[in-house]
Amino acid sequence: MKTFRVLGMTCSHCVGFVTEELETLPGVESVRVDLPTGMVALVTDGPLDAAAVRTAVEVAGYEVEG
Numbered sequence: 130m131k132t133f134r135v136l137g138m139t140c141s142h143c144v145g146f147v148t149e150e151l152e153t154l155p156g157v158e159s160v161r162v163d164l165p166t167g168m169v170a171l172v173t174d175g176p177l178d179a180a181a182v183r184t185a186v187e188v189a190g191y192e193v194e195g
Contacts, residue, residue, distance in 0.1 A: 131177050134167045134194040135186055143191065150185040154178075167194075 135147055144162045151160045151171060161170040171177060183193045 131171045131173065131182075133169055133182065135162075135169050135191050136167060136194050137191040138162070138164060138167055140164075146189040147186060147191055150189040151182065154181055154185055 138144060138147060141164070144164055147169065148160045148162060151157055151169070154171075154177070156173045156175050156177065157171055158174055159172040161172075162168075171182070186193050
């Protein structure tokens with residue numbers, strides 16, 4: 130499981146946009162988002178490309194912390 134914080138999410142629609150984009154990444158089996166903290170957990174079937182995660186979050190209109 131890989132976790133990271135997404136900045137800028139304020140509602141369930143935000144969570145939906147981020148989840149939808151992350152689910153399109155190769156190998157992603159599930160996405161869990163905790164809206165109050167902005168923490169996102171990805172379960173994958175192998176290594177995950179951090180740049181692809183950052184791009185997917187940016188496409189959704191948000192930013193990965195760090």
